[in-house]
Amino acid sequence: MTPPIVKRYLIAFEKYKWIGLASFTLVVAGSTVMAIQPEPPASYVANAALTYTSPPVFFSVTGTEIQQQGQVLSQEVLLSDQIVETVAAQVNVKPKQIGQNVAISVPEAPKPGEESGGSSLIELKYKDSNEKRAQETVQALMEAMVKLSAEINTRRLKAIIKKIDERLPQTKRELQLAEKRLEKYDRTEGPALLAAENGSLLTAITSSQNQQRQIQLTLSGIDAQIRSLQAKLGLNVNQAYVSSALSADPIIANLRSQIYQVESQMEVLTKQGARPEYPMMVQLQRQKSAYEQLLQQRAFEVVGGGGTAAPLPGTVTGIRSQSNLDPARQQLANQLVALQTQQETLQQQLVSLAREEMQLRQEYALIPNKQLERSRLEQEVGLKKAIYDKMQAKLTDAQTAEAETVSSLSIARPPIVVADVKPPKSVPTTLGVGGFLGLIVGGGVIFLLGSLEGTFKTKEDIRNSLKQRDVNLLGELPLMPVENLSPDELPVMLSADSPYLEYYEKFRSNLRRLGGKDLKVILIASVSSDEGKTVSAYNLGIAFARAGKRTLIIETDLRSPSCSPSLKVTIEPEANLEPLRYYGSLSECIRLVPDVENLYIVPSPGPVRQPAAILESSELRHLIEDARERYDSVIIDTNPLSASNDALLIQPYSDGIVLVTRPHYTQENMLGEAIDGLVESELGLVGGIINGADIIVPLPQPVEPVSSTGGESQIEDESQAEVSAGTRQN
Structure with missing residues (x-):
């Protein structure tokens, strides 16, 4: 049974055989043209070699680096358009001809950390039909490459110096700014850091804590005295202040006395049977009201602030009851008020000391961050200064290297010209190879066109x-x-x-x-x-x-x-x-x-x-x-x-x-x-x-099978070509 790939090829061959034949003919025609070409004229190959060189002693690191970089030149650099055009003008040859006939072999550069163990020679070959011109061209190429190496090294050194000159002022400004930031930080945060370093900040926190404990002990004693005096007087601090102030005022004492006299007279008349409507009773009642009003006004004046500093009793009776302290009780009331004032003063001092301690603690908690910030600023200054110093040293070293910069290449072997002799072409071999390639190309074209149709072939x-x-x-x-x-x-x-x-x-x-x-x-x-x-x-x-x-x-x-x-x-x-x-x-x-x-x-x-x-x-x-x-x-x-x-x-x-x-x-x-x-x-x-x-059906009579379902062409058998049926297909 024929494999499917062979069937597909046979089908494509029937359809595209003329295209395949044309491809075969073109390839054979090309090989025939090559076979009948005359032998090329004799040619000469000039061989020469360059080597990497360096001065025996280097006084600068930059010069050493540039010389090492100059020993890594690629083929594109050595055969640049500038060199080819310069040499072409010297030997009177077209640059394109030199580019086509020259060959160069550059040694591989060693990897970082490895020593070069291979050859350092740059092999150079040039092919020409003129022996003398081949030698002159190679000699001119080597001289141009040596000169180019020196120019490259000089350009690299000048680029380094120019780059340093461009960046040095900026680096100097950055160093000055970093030093100013460190100086400003020391002015603002230096005392706090110094206090943290010599321990005075911790001493201040401890002293504040001791003062707070002493004040708290004093407040405890004052609280005990206040509670004792309140128990003896039966009055709180505000009441004691009001009673002491009212009892010590002579006007209030006089008004109280007059009110007592009026009340005594009213009580006598009441016992005698006088009614409230009695004129004398009415007059005494008016006097009492007047005295009470004066008493109340004087009490507000004595206490002060309209009763806001120390609340007054709401009635005249209350004022009279709180203005009757004897000298001994009045002394105790004054002592109670003094203790209350001392207690409030100490409490205010305690709050101030606690606030001061909190501030000291917050400042002490920020000390590590301030130290880190100062360390960062100090490191920044050191880094900027190190960069500036290195750039200064690099600039000095690069200026020193100007006297050492030379070419990294030198001529190791002068041009040697040899004749390039080639064996004559074999016409039968060329035609045979062309015919074989024509078969492959023609068959491939047929198979490719059949594959590109996108239809199933079998x-x-x-x-x-x-x-x-x-x-x-x-x-x-x-x-x-x-x-x-x-x-x-x-x-x-x-x-x-x-x-x-x-x-x-x-x-x-x-x-x-x-x-x-x-x-x-x-x-x-x-x-x-x-x-x-x-x-x-x-x-x-x-x-x-x-x-x-x-x-x-x-x-x-x-x-x-x-x-x-x-x-x-x-x-x-x-x-x-x-x-x-x-x-x-x-x-x-x-x-x-x-x-x-x-x-x-x-x-x-x-x-x-x-x-x-x-x-x-x-x-x-x-x-x-x-x-x-x-x-x-x-x-x-x-x-x-x-x-x-x-x-x-x-x-x-x-x-x-x-x-x-x-x-x-x-x-x-x-x-x-x-x-x-x-x-x-x-x-x-x-x-x-x-x-x-493609099934062979035994027919009663031999009939050449063609398309069964329409008027399109189709391959029926492995060995039969397409036959147009000429009928409509649905």
Whole structure:
């Protein structure tokens, strides 16, 4: 059996053999031109070498570094355009010729930390047809490279000095700013840091704590004295202050005395039987009221602040009761007020000391941060100063290196010219190699063009693609002859003795076996046109009918004319004018196939306008539902998936979809997208078939097999070329 790759190549060869032949001819022609070319003139190769050098003693580090950098020169630098153009002007040669004929070998630079153990020679070769010119060119190249090395070293040194001069003022300013920040910080935070260092801050905190404890002890003694005096007097501090102040005022004492006299007189008159309305009683009552008012006014004056500093009694009676202290009790009241004042003073001192201690503690807690900040500023100053000092030293060292800067290259070996003798070309060998390469190129072009078509070339390719996507292969159908058929007819198995019937019978049995008993309405679809969808639907219907099944074929491709004349069935000429009425009348649309028993067909009235609306109509749905009840099998032929969504509109009425493929016509990417879409949407993909497979079918009479399902060319057998069928394909 021929491998699939050989089949694909043979198919591509039949289609693109002239392109392959043209490629072969071009390669052979090129090799022939090369073979008949005359021998080139004798050439001379000038060999020379440069080496890395350095002065015996270096007095500067910068000079050493530049000299070491100068010993790492690349091929691009040594053969720069400047050198090539300069040498070309000297020897009167075009720069392009020098660039093409010169070759240089530069030793690899050692890695950091490694010593150079290889050769330090730079090999230089130049090829020319003139011996003297070759030697002069190499000599001029070496001198230019030595001069270029010196210029590079000088430019590097000047770049270092220029860069240092540019950055040195900025570095100096940064150092001065850092020193000013440190000096300012020492002025503001220095005393606190000094106090933390010599311990005076901790001493102040301890002293404040001792003073607070002493004041607290004093307050405890004063509290005890205050409680004792309050117990003896029966008065609190405010009451004692008011009573002492009122008792010590002579005016209040005089007013109290007068009030007592008036009250005594009123009491005598009351005992004598005088009534309150008695004029004398009224006069005494007025005097008493006047004295009481004066007493109350004087009490407010004596206490001061309108009673806010120390509250006064609300009535005159209360004022009189608190202004009767004797000298001993008055002395105790004054002592109580003095103790209260001393207590408040000490409490205020205690609050001040606690606040001062809190401030000292906060300042002491910030000492580590201040120390860190000062350390940071100190480090910044040190860093800036170190950078400034290094730049100063580097500048001095670079200025010293100016006297040491020389070229890093010197001539190690002068040019030596040798003749470059080449053996003569072999014409047969050149032609043989050209013919071999022509075969490879021509065959590769043919294979590449065949691969770029994007279609399946063999049935094995389609079979593998279906297997990779877990799609059942329902059958492989061979090509059918199309002789004696008109362009509008399709090859169908109207004869019961057709040798192709067994392949469609196998297709039918696999469909029943894999689809199950519920598979009654079968939708035949394809990815694109010319894949044999309609032929497969017709012949599958014939296979069902030959098996004794009452079968109906429904053409739903309303965008193309009907193919029912292939089954010797005609359609009404005016059916496309009113397609809904056509599908609504079963007697008009269902036709009996005359040559096949049990086979019926509903021809398409197409092409019609708005086919999608007709496919979604209730008339077509009722037709399919009625056909499901009346017939054993219903086969629906529809439009290709790539052309429209007609197949997806009909799918809900069907029980399963069969996908038709065909070598040379089915696109690989379109088939994959169609299968993935049907599987992901769960649209009931039963399987696929391979139509037009290269299967040799024994015919009653030898007939050259050509395309069975349309008018496109196709390879039928491994050894046969494509033959145009000339028929319409659906």
